[in-house]
Amino acid sequence: MGLNPYVPKPARIIRVKDETPDTKTFTVGPNHFQGFTPGQFAMLTVYGVGEAPFSICSSPLDKDCLQFSIRRMGSVTSMIHEASVGDEVGLRGPYGRGWPLERMRGRDILIVGGGIGLAPLRSLVLYLIGERDRYGEIAVCYGARTPSLLMYRDEFDDWTGRGVSLHLTVDVGEEGWRGSVGVVTTILGEPRLDKAGAIVCTCGPPVMIRFVLRRLVELGYSKENIYASLESRMRCGVGKCGHCHFGGKHVCLDGPVFQYGEMTSLPRGISPF
Amino acid sequence: MNRSEAELRSIARSLLEKGVVELVIGYESSGKSVRPFFASRPEEAERLVWNPECWFNLARYLRAFKGRRVAIVAKGCDGRSVVELVKENQVDKGSVVVIAVECNGVFKPAKYGSSGSARRVADYCERCTTRVSPVADYLVRSDNQGSLKRTSGSGEFSKDWLSMFQRCLKCMACVKSCPFCYCTECSIEGFKPELVHRLRDTRELFTFHLTRALHMAGRCVECGACESACPVEIPLTRLYHELNEWFREKYSYIPGRSFEEPPPPLVFKEAGEG
Amino acid sequence: MSRMLFISEEGLKLLLEELVSSKTVIAPVEADGYFDFKTLRHAGEASLNYSNTRLPPKRFFLPQREVVFKHGPGAGFSQEPGYGFEAVLFGVRPCDASALSILDSILLKPPNPDPFYESRRRSITVVSLSCTRPMEECFCNVFETGPIRGSGEDLTLTRIGGGFLVEARSSKGWVLVNGFESLFRNADVEHMQEYSELSRRLTEEMGSRVKAVKERLVRLEETLDEGFFQQAAQRCVECSLCSFACPVCYCFDTEDYFEKNCYFRAKGWDTCLSQSFTRMASGLDPRASRVDRFCHRFCHKLSRIPLAFNAYGCVGCGRCVSLCPAGIDIREVLRRWG
Numbered sequence: 001m002g003l004n005p006y007v008p009k010p011a012r013i014i015r016v017k018d019e020t021p022d023t024k025t026f027t028v029g030p031n032h033f034q035g036f037t038p039g040q041f042a043m044l045t046v047y048g049v050g051e052a053p054f055s056i057c058s059s060p061l062d063k064d065c066l067q068f069s070i071r072r073m074g075s076v077t078s079m080i081h082e083a084s085v086g087d088e089v090g091l092r093g094p095y096g097r098g099w100p101l102e103r104m105r106g107r108d109i110l111i112v113g114g115g116i117g118l119a120p121l122r123s124l125v126l127y128l129i130g131e132r133d134r135y136g137e138i139a140v141c142y143g144a145r146t147p148s149l150l151m152y153r154d155e156f157d158d159w160t161g162r163g164v165s166l167h168l169t170v171d172v173g174e175e176g177w178r179g180s181v182g183v184v185t186t187i188l189g190e191p192r193l194d195k196a197g198a199i200v201c202t203c204g205p206p207v208m209i210r211f212v213l214r215r216l217v218e219l220g221y222s223k224e225n226i227y228a229s230l231e232s233r234m235r236c237g238v239g240k241c242g243h244c245h246f247g248g249k250h251v252c253l254d255g256p257v258f259q260y261g262e263m264t265s266l267p268r269g270i271s272p273f
Numbered sequence: 274m275n276r277s278e279a280e281l282r283s284i285a286r287s288l289l290e291k292g293v294v295e296l297v298i299g300y301e302s303s304g305k306s307v308r309p310f311f312a313s314r315p316e317e318a319e320r321l322v323w324n325p326e327c328w329f330n331l332a333r334y335l336r337a338f339k340g341r342r343v344a345i346v347a348k349g350c351d352g353r354s355v356v357e358l359v360k361e362n363q364v365d366k367g368s369v370v371v372i373a374v375e376c377n378g379v380f381k382p383a384k385y386g387s388s389g390s391a392r393r394v395a396d397y398c399e400r401c402t403t404r405v406s407p408v409a410d411y412l413v414r415s416d417n418q419g420s421l422k423r424t425s426g427s428g429e430f431s432k433d434w435l436s437m438f439q440r441c442l443k444c445m446a447c448v449k450s451c452p453f454c455y456c457t458e459c460s461i462e463g464f465k466p467e468l469v470h471r472l473r474d475t476r477e478l479f480t481f482h483l484t485r486a487l488h489m490a491g492r493c494v495e496c497g498a499c500e501s502a503c504p505v506e507i508p509l510t511r512l513y514h515e516l517n518e519w520f521r522e523k524y525s526y527i528p529g530r531s532f533e534e535p536p537p538p539l540v541f542k543e544a545g546e547g
Numbered sequence: 548m549s550r551m552l553f554i555s556e557e558g559l560k561l562l563l564e565e566l567v568s569s570k571t572v573i574a575p576v577e578a579d580g581y582f583d584f585k586t587l588r589h590a591g592e593a594s595l596n597y598s599n600t601r602l603p604p605k606r607f608f609l610p611q612r613e614v615v616f617k618h619g620p621g622a623g624f625s626q627e628p629g630y631g632f633e634a635v636l637f638g639v640r641p642c643d644a645s646a647l648s649i650l651d652s653i654l655l656k657p658p659n660p661d662p663f664y665e666s667r668r669r670s671i672t673v674v675s676l677s678c679t680r681p682m683e684e685c686f687c688n689v690f691e692t693g694p695i696r697g698s699g700e701d702l703t704l705t706r707i708g709g710g711f712l713v714e715a716r717s718s719k720g721w722v723l724v725n726g727f728e729s730l731f732r733n734a735d736v737e738h739m740q741e742y743s744e745l746s747r748r749l750t751e752e753m754g755s756r757v758k759a760v761k762e763r764l765v766r767l768e769e770t771l772d773e774g775f776f777q778q779a780a781q782r783c784v785e786c787s788l789c790s791f792a793c794p795v796c797y798c799f800d801t802e803d804y805f806e807k808n809c810y811f812r813a814k815g816w817d818t819c820l821s822q823s824f825t826r827m828a829s830g831l832d833p834r835a836s837r838v839d840r841f842c843h844r845f846c847h848k849l850s851r852i853p854l855a856f857n858a859y860g861c862v863g864c865g866r867c868v869s870l871c872p873a874g875i876d877i878r879e880v881l882r883r884w885g
Contacts, residue, residue, distance in 0.1 A: 005659040006615040006801075006812065047618075047810060050803045052828075074828025090618075206831065233827050235801050238659035239855075241817070242798030243824060245847065246833065247768065248854030267768075267846075269825075269833035305683070308874020309782045329872060333784065385684060385792075385869035386601040388577040388594070440579070442602075442611070442791050449786035450872045502872040504601060504788060506579050 005238050008045045008090025013083055014065060020149045022072045023116055024081060025057065029065040032091055036060050038123035039098030039201075039229060039257045043237040044068060044076075045090030046083070052076040053234045053252070055203075056094065057119040059126035066091070069119040069151060095237045096256050099124050099201050100227060108136040108193040110221070112212050114184050114204025115144050118151050120229050120256075121203055129162040136198075139191030143169040143184030143208075147177045165191060184208060185215040195220040201257075203229040210272040213260065226260040230270060246270045275416045277374065278323050281346065284372055284411050286318035288344050294370055298334055299346035300327045306382060309334065321346070323413070328379040328395065330354060330498040332452040336363045344370035344410075348379075350496035352406020353529020354452045357492055360536055363455060366408075373409035376401075381501050397497035397510040407530060434512065438479045440505040443469070447499035447509055448485070453492050482512070490516040491536060494529045551734040551742070555710035558730040563590040563637070565727065571634040573607065575600050584636070595638055598682050599864065603643045603794035604636055608650065608667045611791075612815035615663070615801070619809045635672045635723070641697030642687045642862040644675040646794030648699030652858040653797060672719050675700035679745065681753060684865025688753035689761055689881055692862040695746050707741040757878050759885025761859055764849040767884050771842060775883065780841035782873035783820070789867035789875075790818035795848070795860050798824075819844055845880050 015027035033042065036056060045051045052074075058067035072081045080089070099120075109128065113121045121140075128135055140159070144150045147170050160166050167187045169180035180187055184204070200221050202212050209228050216226055232244035232251040244251035247267045254262070263271055285297040289312065299321040301310035307326040311334075312318050323346065331345050332354040347355060352373055358364040378398035405412065448454040469481045493513040500509045521527055524537040554562065566572045567590045574593040576585040581601040587593055651668065654661040678685070678694040687693035696703045701720035704711040712734055715721045724731055734742075790796040800817035803810065817824065820840050826832040834840045848860030861877065868876050 004616065004662050006814070008616075045803070045812075048803070048805070051801065051812075077828065231827065232833070233825050235799065235817075236814075239656070240654060240659070240661055240797075241800070241814075242819060242847075243800075243817075245851060245855065247846075248851045250855065265768075267833075267843075269835070269839055303874045303876065306874065311778070311781050334782075383869075384581070384601065385682070385866050386582045386597070386599045387580060388582055388597070389580060444786060444788045444791045446784075446786040446788040446870075446872055449784040498872070502786070502788070504792060504870050506581060 005092070006236070008043070008051075008092045011066075011089055011091050013085050013087050013089060016083070016085060019069060019151045020144075023069055023151065024072075025067055025069045026080065026083075027058075027065045027067050028089055028091070031062065031064055031066050033060075033066060033094040034063065036094035037098030037101060038127050039120050040094040040096045041120070041237075041252075041256060042066070042068070042091050042093035043095065043234070044080075045092070046076050046080045047088065047090070049076050049079045051090070051092075051235075053095075053231075053237060055120035055123070055229070055256075057122045059123055059130060061127060061130045069116060069122075071116050092237060095252055097254060099229075099257055100199065100259075101127075103225075104128070104199050105134055106136060108198035109138045110191055110193055110198050110200045110216075111138070111140045111142075112184060112188065112200065112202040112204075112216075113140070113142045114208040114212075115149065116151065117202075117204030117208070117229070118142055119203075121201060122152055122155075124201060125159060125164060129159065129164060132163050137165070137191070137193050138163065139165045139167065139193055141167045141169075141184055141187050141191065143171070143182075143187070145171045147174045147179075167191060183211070185211050188212065188215050189219055196222055198225060200226045201229075202227070206230075206272060213263075213272055223260040227257050228260075228263065228272065229256045230258060230263075230272075231256065232270065275323075277413045277416050278321070280413045281323050281372065281374065282318045282321050284413070285312060285321055285344065286315045288370060289313070289315040289318060294342045294344040296338070296341075297321070297344040297346070297372075298331045299323075299372075300329070300331075323374050325377070325379045325394070326382070328382060328498065328501045329450065330452055330496040332358060332364075333450060333498065335369060335452070336455055338368075339363065339365060340368060342368045342370070344372055346372050346374060347406045347409075348374060348376040348496070349401065349403035349405050349407075350376075350494045350529075352408050353403055353494040354496060355406070356408050356529040356532055357494065357536070358452060359532065361453075361492075366532070370410045371406060371408050372411045372413065373406035374413045375405050375415040377404065377415055379497075381497075384504070395497050395501065396508070397495055397500060397514075400495065400514060402527075403529075408532070434482075435479060437507050438482055441478050441482070441507060442505065443478060443481075444504060446502040446504065450498040450502040452496075453489065454485075482509075486512050486516050489513045491520040491524065491526055491538065492528050493517055550715075551739065552713040552715075552724065552731040553710055553734040553738050554704075554713055554731050559704075559711055560590065562727055562730050563587075563593060566590075566635055566637070571632065572637055573604075573634055574637040586634075587637075593638065595676060597638075598680070599640050599643070599678075601866075602792055603646060603864065603866070604639055605643075605646065605650075605794050605796075607634070607636060607671060608647065608664055609654075609797060609799075609816075612813055613663060614811050614813045617809050617811045632667075633670050635674060637674045638676045639673055639697075639700060640678055640864070641675050641693035641695065641700070641703070642685070642864040643794045644673055644697035644700035645687075645690070645692035646699065646862045646864075647673065648697070649795050649852075649856075649858045649860065649862070650797055651699065652856045653852070656856060672702070672723055673700040674702045674704060674720075674723070677703065677705040677745075678749070679706055681749070682865060684868045685753070685863060686757040686865065686878055686881070687863035688750070689757055689759045689885065690859050690861055690863050691761075694749045694753060697862075705742060705745070707738060707745065712738055712742050757863075757881055757885075759881040761849075761885060764859075764881070764885050765853065767846050767850045767880075770884070771846070772883075773838070773842075776842045776845070777838050779875050779879075780838040783837065783841055783875055784873055785820045785822070785837065785840075786872065787818035787820055788870050788872070789844075790820065791816060792866040792870050794862055794864055794866075819847065845877065848877075849880065849884070 239253040378394040852860035
C-alpha cells in the first residue's frame with residue numbers, strides 16, 4: 001500500500017505562551033516541515049479529540065520548532081488549551097499554498113492583519129526580516145478589538161528594529177492606549193509604499209477581509225498583487241474529503257492563500273465579495 | 274383527473290385566491306409517481322394531485338412554517354400527526370388549514386432495483402384505523418368508496434429484527450421523513466461523537482432504532498413514511514406498531530385522536546388519583 | 548476497442564462456477580425485495596437478469612467506515628492494513644463501473660492518493676454487464692457511462708443471442724480471460740453485427756430521454772437560478788440518502804476515538820447536505836442555509852468536480868431520482884442547464 005497521508009507525525013509541546021485571554025501560542029518540535037512556505041498550514045491532532053487545521057506562525061528559517069497560535073473556540077482548541085509542555089501531538093503537513101514569496105523579491109510589501117489573522121502573517125514577517133535586504137519597504141497594518149487582544153505584542157519592537165514599519169489600531173481603546181482607534185481599514189493609508197507594485201498579504205475575519213480588499217483597491221494597490229488567506233472547515237487537508245471544496249477550488253490545495261482574482265470567482269458564502 | 278382531485282384543486286385555489294393561506298402543501302405528479310409540492314399561487318393549484326402514490330407524510334414540513342398560514346393535504350394518518358404536533362407545540366393550529374382527503378391506502382413507492390414488479394398496498398395501511406383525518410377544515414371524499422385491493426395477510430412476520438437492522442445504512446431517511454423527529458441534532462447523526470457506530474458492531478445500530486422506537490411510542494401515527502423512505506426495506510412501522518400497541522394497552526391512548534387528550538407522558542398524577 | 552471475444556451461456560455459467568470455487572466472487576443477489584451485491588456461496592445465487600442493485604458497489608472500494616491509522620501505547624503509529632482483499636466483483640452495470648473511474652480521478656490524484664482506495668482498486672477485478680433494458684430513471688447517455696460499456700471496469704460482458712460478447716478492458720481483465728482460455732473464442736461477424744445493432748438501439752432509446760450536453764453544465768456557476776433551486780430545496784429533508792446511494796459521492800468525515808488503550812482515527816461517508824458540513828468552530832458557515840447546501844450538491848457534481856478533477860460527478864444511474872423521499876430529480880437540472 002502506498003504512503004498513507006492520514007497518519008500524523010508525532011511531536012511534543014515544547015513551550016506554551018499566553019498571547020491574549022483566549023489565545024495561546026504553542027511551540028512544538030521537532031520540525032517535520034523543513035522548508036515550508038509561510039502561509040501554509042498543518043493538520044494538528046490533539047489526542048482524545050481530533051484534528052483541525054492551523055496556520056503555521058513560525059518562520060521556516062527556524063529549523064527546530066514549529067509554532068501555532070490557537071484560539072480557544074471548539075472541542076479541539078479547548079482540549080489543546082488544557083495541554084502542557086511535554087504533551088504529545090500529531091502533525092500532518094505542510095499543506096496548502098502559502099504566500100507568493102517568489103513575487104516579493106525587490107518589492108514593497110504590505111501586510112494587513114486582523115485579530116488572530118496575524119498568525120500566518122507572522123510567519124511571513126519573520127521570514128522576510130530574516131533576509132531583510134532582499135525586499136523593499138515592509139509595512140504591517142494590524143488591528144484587534146482591544147489592546148489586550150493584540151497578538152505578539154512583545155515582538156513588535158524587534159520587528160520595527162529590523163526594518164518593518166508597524167501601524168496598529170484597536171476597535172475600542174483601553175486605559176493607557178495611545179495608539180489609533182478604529183478598524184484596520186482606517187490605517188491602511190498610513191504606510192508609504194509603492195502602491196502599484198507592492199504585494200499585499202492579508203488575513204483576518206471574513207468581514208475584515210471584505211472591507212480591507214475594497215479599501216486597498218481604493219488606495220491604489222493593484223488587484224493582481226493582493227492575496228488573502230481564507231479559512232474553512234477541513235477534515236483531510238489533502239483535497240479528498242470535500243469539506244473545503246468551493247467552486248472548483250479546495251481551500252486546502254488551491255489555498256488557503258488566494259489571489260484577488262481567484263476570489264472573485266469563488267461562490268457566495270466563502271468569497272469575500 | 275378524478276372527482277376528488279377536482280374538489281381538492283378547487284379548495285386549494287380558493288384558499289390561495291382569497292389569501293387565506295400563503296401556501297398549500299400537497300402533492301404533484303412527477304413522472305409515474307408523485308412528490309411533495311408547495312403551491313403558492315392560485316394557478317398552481319391545478320398541479321395538485323391525489324392518488325395512492327401519495328405516501329409521504331406532508332405534516333413533516335409543517336414545523337418549518339410555524340406561525341405562517343399554510344394549508345396541508347392530509348390523509349387520515351397525516352391528520353393525526355397534525356393533532357399530535359399541535360399538542361407538542363410544534364404547530365400552531367390556528368395557522369394551519371387541514372384539507373382532509375379520504376384515503377383507501379397507499380402503495381409503497383416503486384424503488385430502484387426492485388425485484389418483483391407487483392405493486393401492493395403498503396402493509397402498514399392494512400392496519401389503518403383512520404381513513405379520514407380527525408381534524409379537518411375541509412373534507413374531500415374518495416371517489417372509490419371501497420378499499421384498495423389488499424392482500425390477505427402476508428404470511429408469518431419474521432421478528433428477526435437484528436438481521437433486518439444489519440442492512441441499515443444509517444442514511445437517516447426514516448428520521449428525516451418523520452414529522453415527529455424534530456430534534457435539532459439527533460444523537461445518532463454524524464461523527465462527533467459517534468454514539469452509534471455503523472461497522473464496529475451492528476447491534477449498536479439496533480440500539481438506535483430501539484431508542485427511536487421508544488421515543489415514538491404513543492406519538493407515532495404509523496403513517497409509514499419512514500418505512501417507505503427506507504432504501505433497504507426495513508419494516509419500521511411494524512416495530513413502532515408493536516410499541517404503540519403496548520402504549521395503548523397501558524395508557525388507553527391513541528396518538529392523534531383528539532386535541533383534548535393530553536399525551537400520557539406529560540400528565541402527572543399523584544398516586545391514588547384516578 | 549480491443550479484440551472482442553465470445554462466451555456461450557453455458558460457458559459463462561461454468562466460468563462463474565470456477566470463479567466461485569477458487570476466489571471470492573461478489574455478484575448481485577436478490578433478497579428482501581431488491582438486488583444487492585453479496586458474496587456468492589455458489590454460482591446459482593447470482594441474479595444476472597437484474598435491473599440494477601439498490602445500492603452501488605462503491606462500498607467495496609470506499610467502505611462506509613474504515614480505520615485509517617491506529618496509535619498504540621508505546622508502539623507508535625501504524626497504518627491500518629488496507630482492506631485489499633482479492634475478489635471478483637461480477638455483474639456491475641457500466642454506470643456503476645464508470646463511477647469507479649471517476650473516483651480514481653478524485654481519490655488517486657497526486658500528490659496524496661488515498662492508499663486504502665488504491666489497494667482495493669488494485670485487488671478487486673471488476674466485471675461489468677451491459678444493460679439491455681435500461682430502467683426508467685436511467686440517463687447514462689448524458690455522461691457517456693453506458694449503457695453498453697463503462698470506463699472503470701476490467702472486463703465488459705454484453706449479452707447477445709446465445710451468450711455474451713466479452714471485451715477485456717485492462718490487464719486484469721486479460722488475466723481473467725487467459726485463466727479460462729478454453730471458454731472463450733473470437734467473436735465472429737454475426738456477433739459483431741448483433742452488438743452494433745444493440746448498441747444503436749440502446750443509444751437511440753437513451754438519447755430520447757434526457758437531452759443534455761454535459762459540457763454546458765459549467766453554466767450552473769454563473770446562472771444559478773435561485774428560484775429554481777429554492778423551490779426544490781423546500782422539499783429536501785436533508786436525509787443524505789442521495790449521497791449514500793450515489794455511486795460517486797465520496798465526501799468523508801473523520802473521527803478519533805480510544806478503544807482498548809489504542810488511539811484510532813476512522814473515516815466514513817459524509818454528506819454535504821448535513822448542517823455541519825462547512826460549519827466552523829466559530830459558528831461561521833459559508834453554506835449556512837439549506838438552499839446553499841442544496842445548490843452546492845448539484846454544482847459540485849456537475850461543474851465543480853469537473854473543474855477540479857476533470858471528471859463529472861454523476862453517472863446517470865438514477866438512484867437519487869428513485870430513492871429521494873421528496874422527489875428531487877437531478878434530471879430537471881440537467882434539462883435546464885445541460
